[in-house]
Amino acid sequence: MKEGKERSGVAMNPTVPERTSLIIAVEINSIKDQTEKLVLHNFIEIGRRLHEAKALLPHGEWLQWLEESVDFSPNRAAKLMRLYDAYGLPHSSLLDSDAQDQVLSKLSYTQALILLGVPEEERTQLLLDLDIENMSTRELKKAVDKQKQIQQEKERAEQENTALRQALDGVKEANTELAKERDSLKQEAVELRKTQQALQENVEKATLQNKKLKENMNYKSYQRVRNDLAAAQTKLFTSQVAFKYEALERAFKELSYELDLLANLDAQVHAGYMSKLNDFLLKAMRGRMQG
Structure with a gap:
């Protein structure tokens, strides 16, 4: 009876999967991705409040307030406010509020910074067209660089057309x-x-x-x-x-x-x-x- 119970107890325990380096890497990358998304959300909110503070401060006191109150450099503050300007409001004609929230939920902090390299309308179009959630940072940067090149070629063609018309x-x-x-x-x-x-x-x-x-x-x-x-x-x-x-x-x-x-x-x-x-x-x- 005792041996039967022991055999029965062993059979009832679920099998624990073996830990591998691949599983650990997937877990780490998942945590990193979740962290960056949380960082992006928090930084957007900080950018919102920086805008609010700058509007309230008298002229000439902004830089001193950054240094003494929040320990931010002017460049750091400007970057955070740009994040808010780009992603904090549903101001795009291509995205309503719900759609923008859905897109931002898939966007990491690093990806958001990379997308700041293109104008708003093109950035919004990239958010709609690309599977950003499943793209690496390198792939996204390559897509942004390609978009920049297309825009530069378009501007160059427009300049040439203008010169020809003239x-x-x-x-x-x-x-x-x-x-x-x-x-x-x-x-x-x-x-x-x-x-x-x-x-x-x-x-x-x-x-x-x-x-x-x-x-x-x-x-x-x-x-x-x-x-x-x-x-x-x-x-x-x-x-x-x-x-x-x-x-x-x-x-x-x-x-x-x-x-x-x-x-x-x-x-x-x-x-x-x-x-x-x-x-x-x-x-x-x-x-x-x-x-």
Whole structure:
């Protein structure tokens, strides 16, 4: 009977699981995680009260109060108040109060500090998208760094788009000015043609008068009329040369402007046209010198 009771007693005792290093590590990490979550909650509450105290203190007494009353450095106090600003209020449009409490219950102090590295809206989105509770500190930091890189690339793209829009606006403005100048040149050309026509009529009249003078007047009168005719012809040709020179000068300016725009778009095509332009100018100069 006694042996039966002893055997029965042994059989009734539950088996105690063997303690291993893996089980101990899991327990330690669980305690660490719970501690950090408790630390985060407490630090948020301290940040709330630091805000309250700072609002109550007279100007200039904040730093002294930190040192003497709570033994906090300004940087330490600023970090705790940032934790409260980031996690202490349901001020995000993406999270209501209950959702924010649920997210914070899974967030550790170290993770909360890492997430302070991104703006509020992106931080809230990360809290929604990532399984932070099951992420290591290194994995979370990597995700935050990736988000920062994405934001930097986005800002850089926006800056490049802004620069391109500004450049395009500059080109449009320059084209508008060129169009105005072209219209002005057209008007000047019309006026110049009228002047040339009037000069041509004067030359024809002078030629007719010259013919009559040759028949009816003495040589001195004829010579004077011939000089007047020569002066009128000189004035006519001078006007024509001036008009064509101004037109050539403006055309060259327009060509130079268009070549500069082409250089920004296709350097190779620009170089080809520059070569053609140089050949043309050299041939023109040689022709004038030989002539």
